[in-house]
Amino acid sequence: MGETGSEGRDTLLIRDNRTGREYEIDVLEGDVIRSMDLRQIKVKDSDFGMMTYDPAFSNTASTRSTITYIDGGKGILRYRGYPIEQLAERSTYLEVAYLLLKGELPTESQLSDFVQEVTFHTYVHENIKELLGGFRYDAHTMGMVISGIAALSTFYPDADAVGDPDVRWQQIVRLIAKMPTMAAYAYRHHRGLPLVYPENELSYTANFHSMLFRVGTKEYKPSPVLERALDVLFILHADHEQNCSTTAMRVIGSSKADPYSALSGAMAALWGPLHGGANEAVLRMLNRIGSVDNIPDFMEGVRRKEERLMGFGHRVYKAYDPRASIIKRTADEVFEVTGRNPLIEIALELEKIALNEEYFVERNLYPNVDFYSGIIYQAMGFPVEMFPVLFAIPRAVGWLSQWQEMLEDPEQRIARPRQIFLGDDARDFVPIADRG
Ligand code: CMC
Numbered sequence: 001m002g003e004t005g006s007e008g009r010d011t012l013l014i015r016d017n018r019t020g021r022e023y024e025i026d027v028l029e030g031d032v033i034r035s036m037d038l039r040q041i042k043v044k045d046s047d048f049g050m051m052t053y054d055p056a057f058s059n060t061a062s063t064r065s066t067i068t069y070i071d072g073g074k075g076i077l078r079y080r081g082y083p084i085e086q087l088a089e090r091s092t093y094l095e096v097a098y099l100l101l102k103g104e105l106p107t108e109s110q111l112s113d114f115v116q117e118v119t120f121h122t123y124v125h126e127n128i129k130e131l132l133g134g135f136r137y138d139a140h141t142m143g144m145v146i147s148g149i150a151a152l153s154t155f156y157p158d159a160d161a162v163g164d165p166d167v168r169w170q171q172i173v174r175l176i177a178k179m180p181t182m183a184a185y186a187y188r189h190h191r192g193l194p195l196v197y198p199e200n201e202l203s204y205t206a207n208f209h210s211m212l213f214r215v216g217t218k219e220y221k222p223s224p225v226l227e228r229a230l231d232v233l234f235i236l237h238a239d240h241e242q243n244c245s246t247t248a249m250r251v252i253g254s255s256k257a258d259p260y261s262a263l264s265g266a267m268a269a270l271w272g273p274l275h276g277g278a279n280e281a282v283l284r285m286l287n288r289i290g291s292v293d294n295i296p297d298f299m300e301g302v303r304r305k306e307e308r309l310m311g312f313g314h315r316v317y318k319a320y321d322p323r324a325s326i327i328k329r330t331a332d333e334v335f336e337v338t339g340r341n342p343l344i345e346i347a348l349e350l351e352k353i354a355l356n357e358e359y360f361v362e363r364n365l366y367p368n369v370d371f372y373s374g375i376i377y378q379a380m381g382f383p384v385e386m387f388p389v390l391f392a393i394p395r396a397v398g399w400l401s402q403w404q405e406m407l408e409d410p411e412q413r414i415a416r417p418r419q420i421f422l423g424d425d426a427r428d429f430v431p432i433a434d435r436g
Pocket of ligand 1: 243273274275276277278302307308309310311312313314315316363365368369370
């Protein structure tokens, strides 16, 4: 590094007009430079050195990753190289979970061992019932599940050995297995219904349906269409690279916290209405609009920035979110069984207007994954409070894959951004009696 030639490397030449000095900085793969290479740029030797200012990490790569690829301009999403469209059509959620965690699709025996392992770990400790029983009858299910997952760290104190790959794998399996159980327990508490234990003979999503909806019968078999639709929704939500909640998972995990604590933190990040809470916000918005006749008034509010069209827009996608297209098709299959959700008419009309109106077109605002998912969840019988939970269950595998990758990456250390300090300079303490 310095003022010499680039010797065949891709480099960036930076001239500091304050000093007249030039710096040649290596360009890594994908038009990226290392921020630490800027630190040498100083006016005086005693200076700290140049940093970049990037609130909300809009233009900062925090990791090298091999898990999920997104091309936001073209609307492409791939897990470990496989297009989301192919996975949604031909794979299952647990097969995709294996792919995300291990990097390769499983063989038949690897998949059946993995399914067996997950099935074996679906039960949660009986004390969890008492924990959830302590919540008010109207507690939001997401709040209950976040607390329940955080509480699991106290049941598995050995999970703090995060440097041991075998210990890590055991917690990964436990978390994938127990997320639906915890979610179903929270839902049953919310509804005032007795809890239903997991059924090992059922598939991952059929068992989830049974724990949620079985009342007064020995067996519960959901419609195969709904079982498959939920599996497809789980595939679509499994990972989405370095979004807000995944970053939370990585940041918490970087302090070597146990995965239950880290995952409950990631869930908390997901809950916000700008992230995984958007599916719930979409449904509340559609209910508030109430009828197609009220759309013009609502859209006028959006244009005046008094309203936000929930389920539209994305930091990365500047084209149609590929997940939204698949969900739209899945909705039609679900409606064949459940009947058409009347809110779909409002949603379709909103989309039609947004795709043609200047405000949305010039800002590249297209439907995202949350726009149609809530309409399906509602048709399947889920209350709106369950929507963010339905996002969190499959995203657990993405969070865990990213957490594992972060722990195995020798370049990662405890996450610790810098700041530009704009507060007061040093000043002397003033006793309370002397303060005006
Ligand atoms: N409705 C109306 N205007 C919008 C919307 C929207 N949904 N989203 C963005 N804009 C406008 C925004 O006001 C801004 O306008 P201007 O340039 O005049 O100031 C411009 O578009 C750029 O928006 P931004 O807020 O700077 O974009 P961002 O990348 O910071 O935010 C977002 C991305 C997803 C938070 C945002 O689009 C949003 O709030 N969408 C609604 C919530 C939502 O659906 N979230 C789910 C995201 S996908 C699933 C997930 O990741 O959880």
